[in-house]
Amino acid sequence: MKIERLPLNALRAFAEAARAGNFKTAASRLGVTPGAVSRQVKQLEDRLGIALFERHANGVRVNEAGRLLAEDVSAGLARIASGVQAANERARSAIRLTLSAPPSAAQFWLLPRLAGFEPHETQIEISLDADQDLTAPTWHAGGARIALRYGRGPWPGVRAIRLFEDELFPVCAPTLLERAPINTPADLLAHPLLEVVWQSRQNIAFPGWSEWFDAAGLNGVEVPIQRRFSLYGMALDQTIAGRGVMLANPAVAADRLASGVLVRPFGHRYVIDSPFTYDLILPATGNAPPAVQRFIDWLVEEAERFRREFGQDR
Amino acid sequence: MKIERLPLNALRAFAEAARAGNFKTAASRLGVTPGAVSRQVKQLEDRLGIALFERHANGVRVNEAGRLLAEDVSAGLARIASGVQAANERARSAIRLTLSAPPSAAQFWLLPRLAGFEPHETQIEISLDADQDLTAPTWHAGGARIALRYGRGPWPGVRAIRLFEDELFPVCAPTLLERAPINTPADLLAHPLLEVVWQSRQNIAFPGWSEWFDAAGLNGVEVPIQRRFSLYGMALDQTIAGRGVMLANPAVAADRLASGVLVRPFGHRYVIDSPFTYDLILPATGNAPPAVQRFIDWLVEEAERFRREFGQDR
DNA sequence: TTCAAGGTTGAGTTTTCCTGAGCCTAGGGT
DNA sequence: ACCCTAGGCTCAGGAAAACTCAACCTTGAA
Numbered sequence: 234m235k236i237e238r239l240p241l242n243a244l245r246a247f248a249e250a251a252r253a254g255n256f257k258t259a260a261s262r263l264g265v266t267p268g269a270v271s272r273q274v275k276q277l278e279d280r281l282g283i284a285l286f287e288r289h290a291n292g293v294r295v296n297e298a299g300r301l302l303a304e305d306v307s308a309g310l311a312r313i314a315s316g317v318q319a320a321n322e323r324a325r326s327a328i329r330l331t332l333s334a335p336p337s338a339a340q341f342w343l344l345p346r347l348a349g350f351e352p353h354e355t356q357i358e359i360s361l362d363a364d365q366d367l368t369a370p371t372w373h374a375g376g377a378r379i380a381l382r383y384g385r386g387p388w389p390g391v392r393a394i395r396l397f398e399d400e401l402f403p404v405c406a407p408t409l410l411e412r413a414p415i416n417t418p419a420d421l422l423a424h425p426l427l428e429v430v431w432q433s434r435q436n437i438a439f440p441g442w443s444e445w446f447d448a449a450g451l452n453g454v455e456v457p458i459q460r461r462f463s464l465y466g467m468a469l470d471q472t473i474a475g476r477g478v479m480l481a482n483p484a485v486a487a488d489r490l491a492s493g494v495l496v497r498p499f500g501h502r503y504v505i506d507s508p509f510t511y512d513l514i515l516p517a518t519g520n521a522p523p524a525v526q527r528f529i530d531w532l533v534e535e536a537e538r539f540r541r542e543f544g545q546d547r
Numbered sequence: 548m549k550i551e552r553l554p555l556n557a558l559r560a561f562a563e564a565a566r567a568g569n570f571k572t573a574a575s576r577l578g579v580t581p582g583a584v585s586r587q588v589k590q591l592e593d594r595l596g597i598a599l600f601e602r603h604a605n606g607v608r609v610n611e612a613g614r615l616l617a618e619d620v621s622a623g624l625a626r627i628a629s630g631v632q633a634a635n636e637r638a639r640s641a642i643r644l645t646l647s648a649p650p651s652a653a654q655f656w657l658l659p660r661l662a663g664f665e666p667h668e669t670q671i672e673i674s675l676d677a678d679q680d681l682t683a684p685t686w687h688a689g690g691a692r693i694a695l696r697y698g699r700g701p702w703p704g705v706r707a708i709r710l711f712e713d714e715l716f717p718v719c720a721p722t723l724l725e726r727a728p729i730n731t732p733a734d735l736l737a738h739p740l741l742e743v744v745w746q747s748r749q750n751i752a753f754p755g756w757s758e759w760f761d762a763a764g765l766n767g768v769e770v771p772i773q774r775r776f777s778l779y780g781m782a783l784d785q786t787i788a789g790r791g792v793m794l795a796n797p798a799v800a801a802d803r804l805a806s807g808v809l810v811r812p813f814g815h816r817y818v819i820d821s822p823f824t825y826d827l828i829l830p831a832t833g834n835a836p837p838a839v840q841r842f843i844d845w846l847v848e849e850a851e852r853f854r855r856e857f858g859q860d861r
Numbered sequence: 862t863t864c865a866a867g868g869t870t871g872a873g874t875t876t877t878c879c880t881g882a883g884c885c886t887a888g889g890g891t
Numbered sequence: 892a893c894c895c896t897a898g899g900c901t902c903a904g905g906a907a908a909a910c911t912c913a914a915c916c917t918t919g920a921a
Contacts, residue, residue, distance in 0.1 A: 237559070237576060239624070239631065249551070256899065257899085262551060265879065266881080269878070275900085281635065289887075289899085290885075290888085290898080292887095301633070304630070305633065306631075309624060309625075310550045310623060311550065312619055312622050316615075316618070317553065317620075320615065321597070323612060323615070324595075324597045556909075569868090570868065580912080581867075582870080585869060603918075604867080604917030605917070605918050607867085
């Protein structure tokens with residue numbers, strides 16, 4: 234009989250009855266009444282045209298044909314059950330990957346793209362850690378700890394993979410342009426300027442509006458900064474709300490530029506390079522667990538795709 | 548998950564979908580619609596809490612967890628299917644046992660008792676052959692040919708198991724006694740006497756009414772035999788119908804004496820021994836297939852029980 | 862832009878499964 | 892001989908599972 238035609242429920246009841254040696258115990262095991270087992274066994278016998286039990290008034294006894302069949306059915310069911318259990322265990326003991334990343338990169342770049350990785354993997358559990366502590370990356374049984382780092386390499390004592398460079402350019406809401414068009418860098422002076430303040434742990438100055446105006450040719454101008462934020466997210470919210478113009482980098486702004494929520498008043502002009510880069514930090518030695526390696530491969534590809542889309546081809 | 552809780556139908560649909568790589572083909576194989584497969588797979592995923600497929604707009608792709616589970620499920624189902632197939636083949640290729648027996652022994656002794664053997668065995672097919680030819684008994688692959696023989700041993704070149712001795716005594720219908728009571732052997736002369744004529748191939752005289760009257764002390768009396776038959780069955784029918792008195796042996800008469808259809812006018816008196824016996828004839832060498840051996844064991848036991856019940860304990 | 866392929870899902874139908882209750886038989890105990 | 896127990900069988904009805912049909916969706920190719 235073909236697999237798709239097997240009366241699986243009846244076969245299960247039969248095997249249990251054969252093992253128990255009576256319908257009553259089998260019924261208890263299966264969580265049904267003895268009448269249900271009696272019926273299923275009878276239906277199976279009728280279907281196969283083979284007697285599987287001898288009937289006595291005070292019970293049944295499995296016959297030779299039934300005994301032989303029950304061996305195969307029980308073995309098959311046990312195989313299926315062990316497969317399901319193994320699947321459960323694999324799901325429960327998924328590889329735990331902890332990824333440290335700057336809050337802005339995690340929030341605006343990685344998380345939106347992570348949805349593209351997870352459907353491929355059911356065996357890896359990814360924790361995003363926005364803590365910027367320089368905890369050393371590690372491999373270990375059942376997991377890994379790695380980092381997405383924003384700073385200026387080289388990073389001592391670890392293996393680093395460049396994800397993408399950094400650059401800064403003005404972005405604002407489209408509605409802000411309707412109120413007062415921005416055509417030249419000087420036009421920005423009529424708008425509130427929002428600035429993210431960030432102190433690199435490497436004591437390297439983080440570029441801001443001063444540096445931008447210098448590069449745009451307006452040296453020594455008094456920059457009317459109205460608001461300073463320690464997190465990119467806050468500055469971004471205010472910018473989206475039309476409260477001002479901010480200097481943003483591709484990782485933070487790319488998706489909102491793509492969606493039109495934000496615009497670049499100067500297009501691709503007036504971009505300043507940043508001395509910082511986004512790098513993936515891994516342990517210097519050892520091998521990643523396969524699932525982690527798949528994540529790493531995916532992330533590197535994703536960064537490459539991002540650079541291409543944003544015009545940062547190398 | 549315990550075997551009794553396994554959602555077997557869903558697991559089957561899942562395994563087929565994993566094998567086929569798409570729900571449409573799986574549905575065709577299972578004889579259901581793609582929607583049904585989609586539902587079963589989704590229910591399984593929900594039940595297990597594990598994603599088993601990646602969904603794409605133009606199809607699905609099994610993921611790693613699904614692939615691993617499908618291997619076990621498919622193997623389990625294949626084991627069950629092969630068990631069912633083997634059961635079918637065992638049932639179809641039942642051992643064929645051909646048993647030659649004298650018509651009277653077959654009809655009046657063996658057949659009524661054979662019903663007690665067959666419920667124990669589903670793997671043996673018994674053909675009763677009333678042909679009295681002395682075909683040699685054999686074992687062979689898938690079967691055997693043995694014989695129940697009525698005659699006078701020893702039987703050359705075969706192995707013989709004595710089932711029971713033979714003896715002859717008058718039997719008649721109860722109604723016949725009401726018309727004219729039978730109290731002494733001489734009273735029989737007032738009744739029609741029925742006789743079975745049988746020519747042993749061994750050229751040994753088969754005892755009849757003459758021999759019975761001689762043994763009863765009525766030597767040389769003119770015996771008024773009215774009817775002669777070549778088959779016990781005919782004589783028995785006439786006796787049951789009250790048409791006369793016959794000499795019968797236990798094998799032929801036991802069950803009808805037990806039911807009261809026939810009676811022994813002299814009880815246990817006036818019984819003559821017969822030089823003949825009923826023997827089971829088997830090949831001299833070789834072993835019986837197990838199912839045939841079980842039949843032989845049963846038959847020997849049944850004969851022993853018969854002898855006990857009929858007072859022929861040895 | 863349109864079409865084909867294949868999956869998803871709501872709502873209704875069909876099939877399967879199960880229950881409760883009454884009946885049966887054999888065997889053991891009194 | 893009678894009664895009780897244990898366990899199986901089966902009827903009739905209800906619940907749950909499985910399935911169908913049809914509408915809708917997305918993606919990729921032409």
